[in-house]
Amino acid sequence: MASIDDEKNYLDIQIGTYEVSFNKKYRFLTLLNDIVLGIFFLVGSAFFLWEPLKTAGIILFIIGSAQLLARPIIKIIHAFYFSRIRKSGREES
Numbered sequence: 001m002a003s004i005d006d007e008k009n010y011l012d013i014q015i016g017t018y019e020v021s022f023n024k025k026y027r028f029l030t031l032l033n034d035i036v037l038g039i040f041f042l043v044g045s046a047f048f049l050w051e052p053l054k055t056a057g058i059i060l061f062i063i064g065s066a067q068l069l070a071r072p073i074i075k076i077i078h079a080f081y082f083s084r085i086r087k088s089g090r091e092e093s
Contacts, residue, residue, distance in 0.1 A: 030074050033067055040064040 040060045047057030 026074055026077065030071065033070055033074065037064050037067040037071075040067065 041064045044057040044060030044064065047053035047060065
């Protein structure tokens with residue numbers, strides 16, 4: 001059975017006797033997004049070869065374009081984080 005351990009600076013995914021570690025969970029999300037993006041564009045391109053599948057190909061291109069927009073958003077989320085700063089016994093966000 002698969003299990004996922006999410007520590008502070010890395011992500012461990014255990015599948016049976018194998019374990020995959022990523023030093024940042026956002027890096028894993030970016031890689032997963034890129035793989036799915038590539039699949040959508042590849043399948044969408046192939047769908048353009050047959051007339052009845054052109055509409056499905058266009059839909060996959062639109063989804064892939066949205067994922068291209070998600071790439072910098074994931075990087076921005078990774079770059080910024082919010083934490084509470086304690087100053088004179090007072091917490092701020």
